[in-house]
Amino acid sequence: MRIYELTFIVDPRVADEDVVAMTQEYKQMIAAGGSTISKEESWGRRKLAYPIEKLNEGKYVLLGIESEDGRTSLPEVEHRMRQNDKILRYLTVRIDEDLKRAAAKHPPAPAAAPGTPAPGEPAPPAEAAGEGA
Amino acid sequence: MARPRKVFYRRRKVCKFCADKIDYIDYKDVKLLQQFVPERSKILPRRISGTCARHQRLLQQAIKRARHLALIPFTTD
Numbered sequence: 537m538r539i540y541e542l543t544f545i546v547d548p549r550v551a552d553e554d555v556v557a558m559t560q561e562y563k564q565m566i567a568a569g570g571s572t573i574s575k576e577e578s579w580g581r582r583k584l585a586y587p588i589e590k591l592n593e594g595k596y597v598l599l600g601i602e603s604e605d606g607r608t609s610l611p612e613v614e615h616r617m618r619q620n621d622k623i624l625r626y627l628t629v630r631i632d633e634d635l636k637r638a639a640a641k642h643p644p645a646p647a648a649a650p651g652t653p654a655p656g657e658p659a660p661p662a663e664a665a666g667e668g669a
Numbered sequence: 670m671a672r673p674r675k676v677f678y679r680r681r682k683v684c685k686f687c688a689d690k691i692d693y694i695d696y697k698d699v700k701l702l703q704q705f706v707p708e709r710s711k712i713l714p715r716r717i718s719g720t721c722a723r724h725q726r727l728l729q730q731a732i733k734r735a736r737h738l739a740l741i742p743f744t745t746d
Contacts, residue, residue, distance in 0.1 A: 543697075543738055584739035594739065598697075627738050629696070634727075638692030 537632060539574070540601040540610065544617060544626035545594035548581055552595075558622070559597050562613055566601055569609025575600025588624045682719025686728070694727045696734035702741055706732060710742045 546555050555578070563573055579596035588594065601608065610628055617623045686694065694701070705713045705728055712732055715725045735741045
């Protein structure tokens with residue numbers, strides 16, 4: 537399964553309802569491409585670190601997208617965003633591999649199987665620090 | 670000849686991400702990333718921050734993504 541994150545910045549002059557409507561449209565496109573929306577975050581108006589198209593603020597929206605078979609309509613969505621001049625920026629990132637790698641390195645807590653002694657002894661008492669003042 | 674030998678010491682730098690067990694550096698975590706982009710907004714080199722190679726690579730990627738989304742600046746003038 538592939539997991540993507542699609543973040544985009546909308547022109548702050550666009551009304552909130554219209555941002556919602558736009559987001560809805562993109563979500564429908566994504567759904568039509570056979571992926572599911574796993575997360576939706578609206579960060580609202582946020583100051584940009586540098587001006588984009590002479591604007592100092594932008595409205596951020598983040599969508600989490602999951603695709604079972606790796607086929608998505610993301611290229612189409614990106615194409616639409618490029619054409620929409622109300623979208624100042626967008627970024628699509630595939631994160632499943634990174635998350636998997638991270639989970640493999642430090643598995644989340646409830647992974648302790650019964651009968652498996654925890655590796656490593658409990659934290660030793662703080663030794664005298666080798667650093668003098 | 671017990672001459673007091675000059676003791677050098679250098680604080681041992683430890684990779685922050687290894688210490689905190691961070692394996693996925695999120696480009697949205699502006700607070701975290703900002704610690705690695707000082708005033709001029711250049712990426713802090715490993716030799717200064719002590720970040721290990723693997724994490725520096727992940728960090729670099731995250732910073733560049735954050736820059737694209739105007740979460741952190743490319744430069745300050």
